[in-house]
Amino acid sequence: MQLTEELEALRASVRDFAREVVAPVIAGHYEQHTFPYEIVRQMGKMGLFGLPFPEEYGGMGGDYLALGVALEELARVDSSVAITLEAAVSLGAMPIYRYGTAEQKQRWLPALVSGEALAGFGLTEPGFGSDAGGTQTRAVLDGDEWVINGSKAFITNSGTDITSLVTVTALTGPDEISAIVVPSGTPGFEVGPGYSKVGWCASDTHPLHLDDVRVPAANLLGQRGRGFAQFLHTLDEGRIAIAALATGLAQGCVDESVAYAKERRAFGRAIGDFQAISFKLADMRTRAHTARLAWHDAAARLVAGQDFKQYAAMAKLHASEIAVTNAREATQIHGGYGFMNEYPVARFWRDAKVLEIGEGTSEIQRMVIARDMGL
Amino acid sequence: MNIVVLVKQVPDSGAERELRSDDQTIDRSSANNVLNEMDEYAVEEALKLQEALGGEVTVLTMGPEQAGEAIRKALQMGPDKAVHVLDGALHGSCAVATSKVLAAALRTLNPDLVLAGAESTDGRVQVMPHMIAERLGIAALTGARKLTVDGGTLTVERQTEEGYEVVTAATPAIVSVWDTINEPRYPSLKGIMAAKKKPVQTLSLADLGISPDEVGFAGSTSTVVESTKRPPRQAGTKVTDSGDGGVQLVEFLATERFV
Numbered sequence: 001m002q003l004t005e006e007l008e009a010l011r012a013s014v015r016d017f018a019r020e021v022v023a024p025v026i027a028g029h030y031e032q033h034t035f036p037y038e039i040v041r042q043m044g045k046m047g048l049f050g051l052p053f054p055e056e057y058g059g060m061g062g063d064y065l066a067l068g069v070a071l072e073e074l075a076r077v078d079s080s081v082a083i084t085l086e087a088a089v090s091l092g093a094m095p096i097y098r099y100g101t102a103e104q105k106q107r108w109l110p111a112l113v114s115g116e117a118l119a120g121f122g123l124t125e126p127g128f129g130s131d132a133g134g135t136q137t138r139a140v141l142d143g144d145e146w147v148i149n150g151s152k153a154f155i156t157n158s159g160t161d162i163t164s165l166v167t168v169t170a171l172t173g174p175d176e177i178s179a180i181v182v183p184s185g186t187p188g189f190e191v192g193p194g195y196s197k198v199g200w201c202a203s204d205t206h207p208l209h210l211d212d213v214r215v216p217a218a219n220l221l222g223q224r225g226r227g228f229a230q231f232l233h234t235l236d237e238g239r240i241a242i243a244a245l246a247t248g249l250a251q252g253c254v255d256e257s258v259a260y261a262k263e264r265r266a267f268g269r270a271i272g273d274f275q276a277i278s279f280k281l282a283d284m285r286t287r288a289h290t291a292r293l294a295w296h297d298a299a300a301r302l303v304a305g306q307d308f309k310q311y312a313a314m315a316k317l318h319a320s321e322i323a324v325t326n327a328r329e330a331t332q333i334h335g336g337y338g339f340m341n342e343y344p345v346a347r348f349w350r351d352a353k354v355l356e357i358g359e360g361t362s363e364i365q366r367m368v369i370a371r372d373m374g375l
Numbered sequence: 376m377n378i379v380v381l382v383k384q385v386p387d388s389g390a391e392r393e394l395r396s397d398d399q400t401i402d403r404s405s406a407n408n409v410l411n412e413m414d415e416y417a418v419e420e421a422l423k424l425q426e427a428l429g430g431e432v433t434v435l436t437m438g439p440e441q442a443g444e445a446i447r448k449a450l451q452m453g454p455d456k457a458v459h460v461l462d463g464a465l466h467g468s469c470a471v472a473t474s475k476v477l478a479a480a481l482r483t484l485n486p487d488l489v490l491a492g493a494e495s496t497d498g499r500v501q502v503m504p505h506m507i508a509e510r511l512g513i514a515a516l517t518g519a520r521k522l523t524v525d526g527g528t529l530t531v532e533r534q535t536e537e538g539y540e541v542v543t544a545a546t547p548a549i550v551s552v553w554d555t556i557n558e559p560r561y562p563s564l565k566g567i568m569a570a571k572k573k574p575v576q577t578l579s580l581a582d583l584g585i586s587p588d589e590v591g592f593a594g595s596t597s598t599v600v601e602s603t604k605r606p607p608r609q610a611g612t613k614v615t616d617s618g619d620g621g622v623q624l625v626e627f628l629a630t631e632r633f634v
Contacts, residue, residue: 006567009451013562047563060564 001296007069010062014070017046018077026078029202030347033194035160036202039081044115048085053097057109064237065299068244072292075248076255077344079351080202082245087156087203088112090238091359092119095167095179099222099230104181111164120158122168122182122208123231126151130364132169133228135177137210139170145214146172146180152208154358159191159206166208169227177227181219188213199350236309238359239316240302243295246319246355249348250288253323253330256345257281260334277333284326291319310372317365320355327352376430376524376546378421379484380454381477381491381503382414384438384445388496398592399599400467401497403441410445413492415452415559416552420522421490422453423557428524431455433484437465437476443575450570451562457573458484462580464587469595470498474506476590479583481511488529489549493518504551514544520555 003011022039029036043049051067053059060066067089075082093112096104096119111117128134137150148170152158158166165183172178182189192207222230258281261272271277294315301308330345331338338345356362386392387407395402421432432454436442439461446457460480468476481489494501501517508515516522520539521532533540534553562570580587588594614623628634 006564006571009562009567010564013451013567017561042561046561047565051564055565061568062564066564 001293001300003065003069003296007066010066011069011073013046014048014073015076017042018074018081022074022081023077026081026202027342027344027347030078030080031201031341033196033201035204036081036084037161040084040115040118040162043081043085049088049093049115050113052089053093053109053113057097057105058113063299063303064240065296065303067241068295068299071241071244072248072251072295075245076252078202078347079245079249080200082248083200083203084118084157086238086241086245087121088115088118090241091121091234092157092167094237095121095221095230095234096181098234099179099226101218103218104221108165108181117162117164118157118160118204119164120155120166120208121231121234122152122155122158122166124153124155126153126207129153130361132231133177135169135171137168137170139172139178139180141172141217142214144217146170146217146219148180148182148210148213148215150210152210154195154205155208156203156205158204158208159194160204163204167221168208168210169231172224172227176225178224179221179227179230180215181221182210182213182215183219186213186215197354199347199352199354201350235359236312237302239312239365240295240298240308242355242359243291243298243312243315243319246316246323246352247288247291247295249352249355250284250291250319250323250326253326253345253348254281254284254288256343256348257284257330257333260337271333280329280333284329287322287326291315291322294318310369313360313365313368313372316360317362317369320352321362323355324352376424376428376488377433377484377486378424378430378488378490379433379435379481379486380414380417380421380449381489381507382418382434382436382445382449383411383492383495383497384408384436384442385411385495385497388412392497394599394602398467399602403439408441408444410448411492411495411497413494413496413552413554414445414449415492416554416556417490417492418449418452418454419557419559420550420552421488422560424488424522424524430487433458433486435477435480435484436460437468437473437480439466446575447570448562450573450575451566452560453566455573457575458578459575460578460580460583462587464580464591464593467592467595467598468590469597470500470502471506471596472590472594474503474510475594476580476583476585477503478507478510479585480578481507483578483583487527487546488524489513489547491549491551493551493553501551504549508549511547511549514548515551516542516544516548517551519550519552522550522552522556 047060050059051062055061071082139146139148163184188211190209195205264271298311298315327349331349387409393402434449434454434457437460504515516531518534519531520534523530527546530543
């Protein structure tokens with residue numbers, strides 16, 4: 001599948017940005033576990049946070065193909081920056097855009113679409129991940145306010161200086177899950193300390209605690225009781241974005257390893273001259289290519305308004321698993337240097353694993369795919 | 376303010392560049408061709424002025440058909456339109472002949488301000504702004520690291536090796552910029568989509584009233600007769616310290632005129 005000339009131009013623009021702006025400083029942020037505000041500001045300036053949103057909210061008028069292209073190019077260089085964009089768009093702003101009232105959209109979207117603000121998506125809880133229907137957080141209507149109590153875990157973009165809100169899912173009745181917008185700084189809404197993560201070390205991830213948090217009844221996002229269906233759809237779309245991100249990481253492993261294999265010498269020749277290495281590289285490139293085809297196809301189906309859920313699941317499953325494989329091979333090709341944090345492939349190796357877990361584990365993807373075959 | 380930005384397509388300075396063996400001009404098929412890096416700073420400066428003062432930004436280039444790619448890249452950043460001087464007879468034009476063509480094209484556009492990169496990464500002669508200023512009878516403020524506009528007065532901080540000079544001129548004038556002046560924007564998807572619809576006017580030599588023998592190989596004041604490939608990098612000098620290491624280092628630095 002060939003991308004349009006415009007999407008190729010977008011790819012070139014984001015590639016330049018990733019190489020010139022992200023690459024020189026990201027290892028420092030990763031090492032120090034600091035959030036790259038300056039990079040995010042510049043990503044906002046070039047419209048990346050607005051890619052799949054219409055111009056009336058300040059968006060770029062693109063779609064998930066455009067978002068995927070940008071994520072892939074960012075993740076070729078660094079996944080922390082890519083996941084920050086992915087979560088901000090797919091999980092943060094998209095539910096507001098899809099399910100928000102005109103008023104909610106006017107209030108929240110422009111700052112999210114321009115990247116001046118970030119939103120989080122509070123679904124996962126300490127005791128409920130894949131089994132997301134088991135949500136324990138509760139919201140009770142008291143007059144014209146929701147009173148929310150509960151805890152959320154692993155919430156991306158929830159604790160930055162520019163986080164404006166987190167959409168949390170909560171039980172609003174027996175077997176009734178709804179989504180409610182909780183603005184940052186609401187009393188009782190406590191953002192816990194950032195996690196010490198194996199990878200994605202320059203992205204922002206926190207546990208959240210809600211202790212008698214009161215927000216206006218009008219902060220209900222979408223229909224009451226439709227929270228579960230809404231986030232399933234949100235996650236289906238997000239899987240395409242994660243597949244694109246994983247493809248970028250897999251391609252980054254190819255880029256770095258090919259360059260290294262041409263330069264590094266052993267036994268009197270470049271290690272790329274040995275088939276043990278060149279065949280690895282051929283396989284790595286093939287994996288990245290097939291992952292790209294899979295996410296392109298899933299995104300094209302979404303954009304065309306066709307059934308895409310099962311294709312998004314296949315793309316996410318495949319891309320995340322080959323990302324882990326490519327990262328393992330890339331570090332092997334780099335030998336001892338591959339185990340040093342200063343080498344991009346070491347970051348890739350640390351960043352790859354979570355791709356098989358976040359936004360639906362590989363097991364959940366297999367369930368979705370199997371169900372689609374009537375199993 | 377009516378601003379025209381001069382842009383040029385050049386071979387990527389990061390790739391191996393070659394001259395054609397038949398006529399010693401740049402081999403545009405052997406390298407990736409890109410928008411000259413310094414020109415992106417000129418485009419950015421024009422867009423910043425437009426955001427502050429309004430008006431129109433036009434991109435002007437002279438070059439073969441494929442220079443249209445550089446125009447498109449520049450338009451993706453935000454200028455309103457472009458003019459492409461395209462004529463087979465231009466092949467082989469030297470800087471003097473090129474300045475004649477660009478000056479003629481600029482007369483048709485009647486700008487208040489012409490912006491250009493301080494140099495191109497291929498020719499690197501840095502004289503185009505001066506030559507154009509001479510032909511148009513306007514001021515040339517070159518090598519700017521800062522530009523401010525106050526009504527019809529331009530003030531430039533002109534970067535020098537020791538520091539900077541402050542120079543002013545009345546519009547119309549031409550200003551060339553270094554990469555210290557701003558941070559060029561990266562094209563957004565909206566900019567990329569919009570660039571497709573922007574008008575690109577093509578002008579021939581006949582349109583500009585220039586005869587083919589005034590430009591190209593026929594009308595150029597200089598021609599590349601032959602060229603030699605850059606010699607491969609030499610191995611460095613290794614200073615072994617047997618008591619006189621410091622002296623050897625200073626001697627090396629003095630010989631190379633670093634001190």
